Amino acid sequence: MTMAAAMQSRTADAPARSEASPIADIDIVADLSAAEPDWRFLEEAGHFSTPYQRFDLLGPWQRMVGAHEGAHPFVVIARDADRRPLLLLPLALHQNHGVRTACFMGGKHATFNMGLWDGEFAAQAGPADIDALLAALRARGDVDVLALTQQPLNWHDRPNPLAALPRQNSINGCPLLTMTPGAAPATRISNSFRRRLKSKEKKLQALAGYRYHLAATDDDITRLLDWFFRVKPVRMAEQKLPNVFAEAGVEVFVRSACLATHGDGRVIDIHALECDEEVIAIFAGVADGHRFSMMFNTYTMSEHSRYSPGLILMRNIIDRYAERGYRTLDLGIGTDDYKRMFCKSDEPIFDSFVPLTSRGRLAAMAMSSLNHGKRLVKQNQMLFELAQKLRRAFG
Numbered sequence: 001m002t003m004a005a006a007m008q009s010r011t012a013d014a015p016a017r018s019e020a021s022p023i024a025d026i027d028i029v030a031d032l033s034a035a036e037p038d039w040r041f042l043e044e045a046g047h048f049s050t051p052y053q054r055f056d057l058l059g060p061w062q063r064m065v066g067a068h069e070g071a072h073p074f075v076v077i078a079r080d081a082d083r084r085p086l087l088l089l090p091l092a093l094h095q096n097h098g099v100r101t102a103c104f105m106g107g108k109h110a111t112f113n114m115g116l117w118d119g120e121f122a123a124q125a126g127p128a129d130i131d132a133l134l135a136a137l138r139a140r141g142d143v144d145v146l147a148l149t150q151q152p153l154n155w156h157d158r159p160n161p162l163a164a165l166p167r168q169n170s171i172n173g174c175p176l177l178t179m180t181p182g183a184a185p186a187t188r189i190s191n192s193f194r195r196r197l198k199s200k201e202k203k204l205q206a207l208a209g210y211r212y213h214l215a216a217t218d219d220d221i222t223r224l225l226d227w228f229f230r231v232k233p234v235r236m237a238e239q240k241l242p243n244v245f246a247e248a249g250v251e252v253f254v255r256s257a258c259l260a261t262h263g264d265g266r267v268i269d270i271h272a273l274e275c276d277e278e279v280i281a282i283f284a285g286v287a288d289g290h291r292f293s294m295m296f297n298t299y300t301m302s303e304h305s306r307y308s309p310g311l312i313l314m315r316n317i318i319d320r321y322a323e324r325g326y327r328t329l330d331l332g333i334g335t336d337d338y339k340r341m342f343c344k345s346d347e348p349i350f351d352s353f354v355p356l357t358s359r360g361r362l363a364a365m366a367m368s369s370l371n372h373g374k375r376l377v378k379q380n381q382m383l384f385e386l387a388q389k390l391r392r393a394f395g
Contacts, residue, residue, distance in 0.1 A: 020128040022080045022121065023087075026136035029075040032059050038077055038085040042116035049116040050155055051286035051293070056267045058090050058105040060256040064249035066092050066105060074102050074143070078133055086121040087133070093143065099363045102143045104150075108244055109253070111174060111293055111332050112152050112349065114160060125161035137356050144360030145353060147367055150333070153348040156290050165352040170333075171374045175343030177329045179322045188318055189342065197315055200307040207304070209276030212316045214269060221258050224270050227279045232298045245296075254296075258284065268295060271320075273313045278302060281309040283317055291328040292321045314342060 029035040032055075039055045041047075051057070062073055071092035078087040091102040104113035117125070137143060150170050153163050179188050186194075204210055215221045229251055236243040245251060260267040269287055273280040281299035285292055299310045314331075321329055330347055331339040351371055353364040 021132040023078045023129055023132040023136075024081040025079055026133065026140075027077040027079065028140065028142065029077060030073050032062060032073055032075075035073070035075040035077070035088070039075070039088055039090070039116065042085055042088050042118065046119045047117060048119050048122040048155070048158065050112045050114050050152070051267075051288040052106060052110040052112050053090055053114060053116055054262065054267055054286075056260040056262065057257045057286070058110075060253045060260075061107065061109060062092060062105050064253040064256070065107060065109075065247070068248040069107070070094065071103075071105075073105075076133075076137070078129075078136075084118070086118045087125075088116040090116070091146075099359060100142065100144045101147050101363065102145070103147045109250075109295065111150065111295070111330070112155075112347075113148065113150050114152060114155060115162060117161065122158070122161055125164075127164055129161070130164045134354065134356070141357065144357045145355050145363045145367070147351075147353055147364075149351040149371070150349050151352070153350060156327075162352065163350065165354055167350040167352045168368060168371065170349040170351050171371050172333045173335065173346040174333050174349055175331050175335070175339040176345050176347045177318065177331075177343045178345065179318075179327055179329065181322075181325045181327065183322075185319065185322070188322055189315055193341070194315070197308065197312050201312050203307045204273070204275070204280065204304060204309065204312070207275035207277065209274070211275070212271070212273050212313065214271050214320075215266075218259055221266070221270055222255075224272055224279060224282055225255055225258060228282060228284075228296075228298055231301060232296075234301060235298050271313060271317050273309050273316075275304075278304070280304055281313045283310075283313055285332075287321070287326075290326060291330065292317065292326060293329075294331045311338060311341065314338075318342065 036055060036059075043049065043054060062071070066073075071094050074091040074093040076087075076089040076091060077085055080086055090105045092105045094101045094103060104110065106113065121129075137146075148162065148165070151162060151167075152160055154160060177188060215224055229245065232245055233243050236245075245254070254268070258266060258268045258270060265287065267286070268284050269292075270282055270284045272282045278300060281297070283294055283297040285294040285296075287293075297310065299305055299313075318329060329343075331343055351368075353367045353371075355361040355364040
């Protein structure tokens with residue numbers, strides 16, 4: 001497919017754009033291979049994005065999961081007058097009930113959604129640039145509503161320019177641990193908690209071949225994922241939760257992203273506690289030199305589970321990244337009790353529902369109201385417990 005064909009016929013100019021914005025035009029790319037050069041360029045050092053938006057993570061998601069859901073690539077690339085990419089929004093286009101909705105790629109598997117920004121442009125981007133972007137999208141008429149959920153308000157202490165859009169708090173928070181480089185270990189995990197975990201770990205240390213490690217080889221990664229995809233469905237069923245890893249294409253997507261290389265590591269890193277007898281626990285997530293962000297985890301069904309292997313593994317991971325100068329670590333969206341043992345604050349995240357057509361106005365209002373209602377339920381313990389009971393009864 002040629003670049004021109006992949007762009008699906010035309011570049012959208014923004015006739016109503018402000019002269020104050022360096023955005024000269026907007027390309028809409030419907031083919032991942034055509035978007036790849038600009039995408040990878042904006043992943044390089046000096047630019048501004050989260051590791052959840054890496055091409056080698058979202059590309060497999062779109063091909064193996066998004067396509068099964070009927071989503072089509074809708075990659076928005078804003079350029080300056082010299083055709084240099086300033087911003088890339090990795091979106092997927094969904095059509096339901098006649099409404100065309102553009103959402104971030106990644107679905108349930110991306111904790112944070114953000115654009116990939118030229119570093120200098122992100123630092124000075126303002127309302128005029130957001131207006132130019134929206135004007136170009138409205139002029140095209142391809143999308144009725146932008147549903148841009150789970151966006152971080154800031155990333156690495158820098159503001160997310162899309163926070164200038166109308167926004168509301170996301171349904172769920174994201175527990176966050178902030179670490180000060182060079183600080184004593186007790187500043188991130190208290191000495192009393194460490195002693196409790198050390199006491200539990202003595203039982204595991206007696207096991208032959210007991211070890212903590214970061215999977216480095218393809219064989220290790222494949223072996224750990226084989227175990228994960230056997231154990232996780234059992235754990236989910238035990239908790240009466242839907243198994244998102246059983247959905248079409250998800251296993252192939254996860255395996256692809258875990259095996260893909262990024263720098264000296266992998267696109268998704270897998271940390272494990274093991275002994276010669278079995279895998280005891282794994283945590284997998286993305287790392288970018290500043291933050292580790294957990295994506296999925298599980299632990300053994302054997303008697304060794306009584307010694308809190310997940311908590312022991314989390315302690316090892318926290319210490320590993322702290323010793324490497326990382327400043328933050330998060331355990332993903334949700335309010336599970338174990339997350340609060342480590343993370344005492346929350347990452348501010350927001351949703352934006354932006355209508356681009358008259359049809360999209362009603363859809364945006366409905367999406368906004370629905371998410372607001374879900375957030376209220378989550379914050380009200382009685383309503384939340386009732387919702388969980390109803391889900392178990394009818395799910």
